[in-house]
Amino acid sequence: MRKVGVIGAGMTLFRRRLQETGKEMCFEATKMALDSAGLTRADIDMVVNGTAPDAFDGVHMKGEYLLDGCGGYRKPYTRVFTGGGTGVFSSIAGWWHVASGLADAVLVVNEEKMSSCQPHPQSVFAHIWDPILDRPLRPNLIWIFAMEMNRYMHVHGVKKEDIARVAVKNKRNAVGHPCAQLADPNITVDDVLNSEVMAWPVQRLDISPPSDGASAIVLASEDFIRRRKIKDRAWMSGVGWCIDSTMWTDRDLYFPEYVARAAQTAYKRAKISDPRRQIDFAEPYDPFDYKELHHLEGLLLARKGEAPILTREGVTERDGDLPVCPSGGLMGVGNPIAATMGQKIGELFWQLTNQAGKRQIPHEVHTGVAQAWGDLMQYGSVVVMSS
Amino acid sequence: MTFLDRTTDARRFRQWEGNMEADYIYTSGVAGERFFVALRDGGKMLASRCVACNLDYLPPRLFCEDCFAELSEFVDVPPEGRVAAVTMAHLDRRGTPLSRPQVWALVTFEGIRGGLVHRLLVPPAKARVGLAVRAKLKARGDRVGAVTDIEGFEPVRS
């Protein structure tokens, strides 16, 4: 396998509704990523597109629809899709294009335009439930998350205040993010605890709402990086992905085993034996505040039940010992499903190359991990990156 | 497999009904907005120009798919186009015969990359590749800024 580096990244504003079409958003993010890498479309060998269900944008075969905005015209082009996990998985697909020796320079472009779906993307999310066992009960997707959160709280005796601290931290971290939809410098734990109950224990401010947005990264081989004298690069040192049972009723709701297995694969490849000591910062997937805690434990960066304690003690703050979601995450920047690659892989690149601006972690960092979660809530994708 | 025969009445079997309801509103986008406003207010079609590649895109795009430049220059599409391909639809989407076949065409314009698919306003016997056509627009007051502001394409010379 060849060494693969991230050499450029870009992302659009994340907003509830953008005027740009999906193609136009892809173009903006792709152009930014190419510009930041100092490349043009002609330098790119292959293109990977990542985007979640067609039903959000309301365009069937939307990978093919988006291809011109992604720079895919007349190039080898593939759309990959693992639900929310696409936010990190598409970069893994980009990685294997380069690691295998098939390509020297690859664009990975992720997009979601959820505002198309009316009155709310929730209406199409409902169709992921089993059509015979579940859908006749007219369930809401949030029920799954609410039960998972409840199970996690029950097993470890976690208080809602400690979960709400994640929402507060991430919405405050997002204040320094130019694309942020949900930044709030003044939010408090009480604001979260007093917000509307959607499906108990999930309240309005525990969840990141749908959004429009796109993000892009450029990956290149070590040879290419040396030949082009590219200075700003961060190596993808480990990748892993894993899927659990198709039945959500068959999973250990309190612990994301699929994330742990994906992380172990990625750590092995990155030669990480003690993640808590060897990983300097993390961008776990946080569409809900409890998911950051859940995923930190899945990533083996906290013992089971320990993540809320680390959060309470300030360990996961930007200036803490293990900064978590310094980008502001999905809770602070926004959640256009696949496009959250910008806060995950993009943020690792910007932090590791000292380009994170106001979000830059104040101490030196060399290794970060990004993770996304998706499919039918049972899928994890993990990438380790090093300076 | 238990259903060996073609199922003609699903109600004879134990079954559940489902409906994947989904409603959408779409944005026309940055380039699309220019195109539809010009169509509605000016009664004309615009293409976006890539200076670097020396070509014009119809429908207009915000960017050149080839050189990846952002396109901000718009030009008028020539009034006269040509039929590049035709089809006569005999069935509707449910497979029901139409009372009269509908004529559809791909219309292209000289020097313009792309084209439009639309109704061809001629009897089926007159539909042919190479026919010189122009857009027939709805009256100004009936135009809303949509592709249906064009009623179809009609022959330049009848």
Ligand SMILES: [Zn+2]
């Ligand atoms: Zn061009």
